[in-house]
Amino acid sequence: MPELPEVELARSTIAEAALDRVVADVDDWVCRPHVPGEVRDALVGRRLTAAHRRGKTMWCDTSGDDGRGEGGPRLGLHLGMSGRIIVRTGDGGTVHGGDPVRGVDGTDEAVAKPEWYRFTLVFEDGGSMRLFDKRRLGRVRLDPSLDDLGPDAGEIGVREFRERVGRGTAPLKARLLDQSALAGVGNLLADETLWQARQDPHRPAGDLSDDELTALHRALRAATRAAIRHGGVHTGEVIGARKKSQHCPRCGADMATGQVGGRTTWWCTAEQQG
Numbered sequence: 001m002p003e004l005p006e007v008e009l010a011r012s013t014i015a016e017a018a019l020d021r022v023v024a025d026v027d028d029w030v031c032r033p034h035v036p037g038e039v040r041d042a043l044v045g046r047r048l049t050a051a052h053r054r055g056k057t058m059w060c061d062t063s064g065d066d067g068r069g070e071g072g073p074r075l076g077l078h079l080g081m082s083g084r085i086i087v088r089t090g091d092g093g094t095v096h097g098g099d100p101v102r103g104v105d106g107t108d109e110a111v112a113k114p115e116w117y118r119f120t121l122v123f124e125d126g127g128s129m130r131l132f133d134k135r136r137l138g139r140v141r142l143d144p145s146l147d148d149l150g151p152d153a154g155e156i157g158v159r160e161f162r163e164r165v166g167r168g169t170a171p172l173k174a175r176l177l178d179q180s181a182l183a184g185v186g187n188l189l190a191d192e193t194l195w196q197a198r199q200d201p202h203r204p205a206g207d208l209s210d211d212e213l214t215a216l217h218r219a220l221r222a223a224t225r226a227a228i229r230h231g232g233v234h235t236g237e238v239i240g241a242r243k244k245s246q247h248c249p250r251c252g253a254d255m256a257t258g259q260v261g262g263r264t265t266w267w268c269t270a271e272q273q274g
Helices: 004-017 038-043 158-165 172-177 187-196 210-230
Strands: 023-027 048-054 057-062 075-078 084-088 094-098 117-123 128-132 139-142 255-260 263-268
Touching (some): 004 057, 004 210, 158 210, 172 187
Antiparallel strands (some): 048 057, 057 075, 117 128
16 A cells, blocks of 8 residues: 555656646546545636645645636645556657556556556646545545544654654554654555564553664654665665565564564564564
8 A cells, every 4th residue: 555655656746747737627537435526516617726645645725716816725635545647748748756667567557457546637738637546545535634643653753753643551652653743654664664663563552762763763754764765664674574485684583474563574583572
């Protein structure tokens, strides 16, 4: 599932190539919870004016219905399990962001089925912005709520991080995955962060000292920035070792696996023991 780095890459794609272009039409293959045509009626004639993200949640501000100023509905975009944003520019170029492009020819669009394009904005200049998701779980929503989300994992300061993460008896990994405590960390990013910080994923979150929480915050920031820079969480240093019979890429010890917080988890048997 796309995590914070993939969603940030999708957001930056929109910011780079889709803003300030007038919407001429909308093809909303998936429209729930809205009725058919509701999203189209809300967006035609408007422009996307800004692209935002908190954790894995992404949304765009829109202009007034005359294409000017602000004040339109917010357009929420969810990448589902494997979604990405594809923007076609007015001159025929293409910009991608989100789940990595797949396929031997460099793009899985070559064999795309119509239903894989979950949502499309068609711009007056002839270009488009599309939500592409082969698993068909991507969706859109007007004026999405952010009330249940904690602060963004890539932006939270160390003091607030210590307060939100370093409490209670829940396993440390489960606390990192709690979107109400910290928004944006998914399964792979949590494993990468805990490996970088040499922390046992089973350890009760409230047992960590301030110094350990500060180091964990530093590891999360570094892992997040590296994933954005390199194209997604799949590029993490330990991610390739999350397989049977693999070894820690840092010390060579065996990797172990189990369920923590209901999620499949991998850790180094030498460096991540409580």
